Amino acid sequence: MASLRAHLAASVDGFIADRDGSVAWLAPYRSLSEGAEAFLAGIGTLVMGRATYEANRAGGGWPYGGRRCLVVTSRTIDTAPDGVEPWLGDLAMLAEELREAPGGDVWVVGGGKAIRAFLDLGAIDYLDLFVVPLLLGGGRPLFLPSEIGTRLSLLTSTAYPDGIVRLSYRAG
Numbered sequence: 001m002a003s004l005r006a007h008l009a010a011s012v013d014g015f016i017a018d019r020d021g022s023v024a025w026l027a028p029y030r031s032l033s034e035g036a037e038a039f040l041a042g043i044g045t046l047v048m049g050r051a052t053y054e055a056n057r058a059g060g061g062w063p064y065g066g067r068r069c070l071v072v073t074s075r076t077i078d079t080a081p082d083g084v085e086p087w088l089g090d091l092a093m094l095a096e097e098l099r100e101a102p103g104g105d106v107w108v109v110g111g112g113k114a115i116r117a118f119l120d121l122g123a124i125d126y127l128d129l130f131v132v133p134l135l136l137g138g139g140r141p142l143f144l145p146s147e148i149g150t151r152l153s154l155l156t157s158t159a160y161p162d163g164i165v166r167l168s169y170r171a172g
Helices: 037-039 050-057 093-100 112-120
Strands: 005-009 014-016 041-049 068-070 084-087 106-111 126-132 151-158 164-171
Touching: 005 093, 005 112, 037 041, 041 050, 041 093, 041 112, 050 068, 068 093, 093 112, 106 112
Parallel strands: 005 106, 005 126, 041 068, 041 106, 068 084
Antiparallel strands: 005 014, 126 164, 151 164
16 A cells, blocks of 8 residues: 655745745755655655646656656646646545555655645645755745644654754654
């Protein structure tokens, strides 16, 4: 059975992108890439919201070739890379389907709206949060407001020389 994982970085003041939607502010932090290959090796499917998909496609390339990617959206996707397909249905049904899919775990890439929706369903099993030592002062929030709380149990914490702290939680 596959686990659903959220694995993302946020500024100390809780933003995953700046006011323009850019994540370029993450570039100087090399520790964010530590363990990325090992993490991706265990991932068979990616799930992301439409804005995250569009941000990944903005440069013209596609960083996740060779993996299935479902884009949670309300409209079709024209000229998608191989392996990318829209998901226009119910998220609870998607989470159930993904747990049974072969090929590794599922990375709920983001953004904040998609991750919040899966958290509200109780579908996220693990949350890895990389806290970046920067105050952005505004931007796209890590988590959107919700009426539903989620209990997290800390599994590990790791401090890196560049000031990033990785917090790994079991959700639920």
